[in-house]
Amino acid sequence: MQDSLEYATLQSFPPGGLAVVIGSTGGVGAAVMAQLMASSAFADVIGFSRGSSPALDLTSEATIAAAARDIAARGPPLRLVFVATGFLHDATSGPEKSWRDLDPARLAHAFALNAIGPALAMKHFLPLLAPSGKSVFAALSARVGSIGDNGLGGWHGYRASKAALNQFIHTNAIELRRRWPDAICVALHPGTVATRLSAPFAKSGLDVQTPDIAARRLLGVIDGLDADKSGGFFDHRGEAIPW
Numbered sequence: 001m002q003d004s005l006e007y008a009t010l011q012s013f014p015p016g017g018l019a020v021v022i023g024s025t026g027g028v029g030a031a032v033m034a035q036l037m038a039s040s041a042f043a044d045v046i047g048f049s050r051g052s053s054p055a056l057d058l059t060s061e062a063t064i065a066a067a068a069r070d071i072a073a074r075g076p077p078l079r080l081v082f083v084a085t086g087f088l089h090d091a092t093s094g095p096e097k098s099w100r101d102l103d104p105a106r107l108a109h110a111f112a113l114n115a116i117g118p119a120l121a122m123k124h125f126l127p128l129l130a131p132s133g134k135s136v137f138a139a140l141s142a143r144v145g146s147i148g149d150n151g152l153g154g155w156h157g158y159r160a161s162k163a164a165l166n167q168f169i170h171t172n173a174i175e176l177r178r179r180w181p182d183a184i185c186v187a188l189h190p191g192t193v194a195t196r197l198s199a200p201f202a203k204s205g206l207d208v209q210t211p212d213i214a215a216r217r218l219l220g221v222i223d224g225l226d227a228d229k230s231g232g233f234f235d236h237r238g239e240a241i242p243w
Contacts, residue, residue, distance in 0.1 A: 008219035010041035014133040017079030018044050020071060022056060022121055025049040028140065028193055029084030031215035036080075039219075043076045058085060058117025061124075068124035077130035080222070083121055083139035087113035088158050095155040107157045114161035119168040122185070126176055129183050136222050137176075141165055141187035141233060148242030166233055166243060173231030184230040188221065190214045191236045209236075 019036050023029040024047025036045045048056035048067050056067040071078060087110055089095055096102060118139045129135040144155055145162025166187050173185035191207060193214040209217070217236040224238060233241045 007035050007038040008216050008223060010036075010039050010219060010223050012134055012223050012225075013041055013079050014077075014130075015041070016043045017077045017130060017135075018042060018046065018071065018074060019080040020078065020082070020125070021045070021047045022058075022067075022081065022083045023049060023085035025051060026084055027211045028190055028214055028218075029082075031211035032082050032084055032219065034212070035215045035219055036082075042079060044074070046071065046074075058121070059112050061120050064117075064120050065124050068128060071125070072128055077133075077135070078125070078128045079130055079133075079135045081121070081125045081129070081137045082222075083118050083137075085113065085117065086140055086142070086162075088155075095158050097154050099156065102156060107160075110157035110161040111164065114158070115164035115168060118165055119172075122168065122172050126172060126183075126185070129176075129180060131180055133182055134184070134227075135180070135182065136184045136186070136225065138184075138186050138188050138218075138222055139165060139169060141169070141189055143189045143235065143241055145187075146233070146241050146243060169233070170231045170243075177227075177230060182227050184225050184227055186222075186225065186230065187233040188218055189233070189235040189241055190218055 019042040021029050021033050024033050033047050050057050054066045054070055055063055057063045126137055142162045143149060144159050145166055147163055169185055169187040176183050176185050191209055193209050193211055214236060221234055221238045235241055
């Protein structure tokens with residue numbers, strides 16, 4: 001991974017397409033937006049969030065569908081959709097340390113934001129991907145969503161909802177391949193990034209990245225993906241993560 005580059009070049013995409021970032025005002029999402037706009041690889045880069053026009057709220061399918069209609073009306077082929085959202089903790093509670101901490105409302109909220117919302121984004125945006133040439137739908141997952149890599153336990157809701165996201169990615173990639181063989185659908189682990197999501201859990205000795213470096217690495221991974229990697233789960237260095 002070439003961290004010395006100022007921005008990801010994204011030369012593997014056909015020119016003239018659209019790129020979409022869902023969650024464009026968050027730490028990673030805003031950095032991905034900046035990288036995409038600096039790269040000049042796309043004719044236009046569109047960001048969606050709860051404050052955009054049209055607004056997109058992952059807990060409301062109607063707003064997801066409206067955002068997809070907005071993209072469909074723009075004309076240029078859709079080449080990249082990057083879902084840069086996630087929920088780990090809020091002001092009132094952190095991730096669960098034990099099964100004693102399990103709460104149905106909190107679990108439902110985690111699944112709504114980490115799995116169901118991105119799945120509905122796939123429902124409405126995957127059909128808009130360019131029918132030929134490289135196109136990518138990528139969603140931020142997390143290494144802790146790996147069942148095979150879980151040796152510590154805890155963080156039940158975050159782990160389980162990200163594991164559910166990974167299954168949605170893998171399942172939809174199979175369906176996508178039948179329709180558009182050149183399209184790619186992947187889950188990406190960004191590593192530990194200096195954002196509000198990870199701030200309470202960044203420990204000394206971890207490779208804590210700035211959002212800009214994380215965005216550059218993730219887009220570099222996307223740039224290197226071929227269609228045979230669709231349905232995969234990769235970290236910010238491009239290494240496959242076990243399910």
